[in-house]
Amino acid sequence: MRSQISKSARTLLSAASNKPLAHFPLTSVALFLLSKVGANFYCYQDRWRAERIGLAQKHYHNLKERPFFNGLCNFLGSGPVLAMVWEGEGVIKYGRKLIGATDPQKSEPGTIRGDLAVVVGKNIIHGSDGPETAKDEINLWFKPEELVNYTSNSEKWIYGDN
Secondary structure (H helix, E strand, O other): OOOOOOOOOEEEEEEEEEHHHHHHHHHHHHHOOOOHHHOOEEEEOOHHHHHHHHHHHHHHHHHHHOOOHHHHHHHOOOOOOEEEEEEEEEHHHHHHHHHHHOOHHHHOOOHHHHOOOOHHHHHOOOEEEOOOHHHHHHHHOOHHHHHOOOOOHHHHHHHHOO
16 A cells, blocks of 8 residues: 655665674664654665665765765665664655764764765765665665565655545
8 A cells, every 4th residue: 555645755864884883873773763744764774795786886986986975885785784764744854854964074963964974985875865866776676575664654644634
């Protein structure tokens, strides 16, 4: 069943760390804050190292000519990557706000990058920047049958009967 949220969008959030326990605070913060605004959490998964590097190369294909490309892909392959799909009204905009600026040094305190990251090349989290990007990224990281659609009971309390 497809969610009935009006004006809903989906976004991909992916967290990377070569320290598995680093996912715990990041995931907890994301789950708590996005669920507060009624976003539905659909699916998450980790990938094996070789698969992570291959996905990173495809995901960041537009950065292939940049000097940091190999380092970025190797960083994503150095530990677990937690890929998550979220759906809800304004989820892309709110997700980007929650993540913080790409440069952790310029991220506001209270954002994931502002609190948990130090340098750009290892900023630990990615979020889709628009609906088309989100669609492409979700299709890259997940097969359609891996996404589960549901309607949260809290939607009527958060969004009303629109």
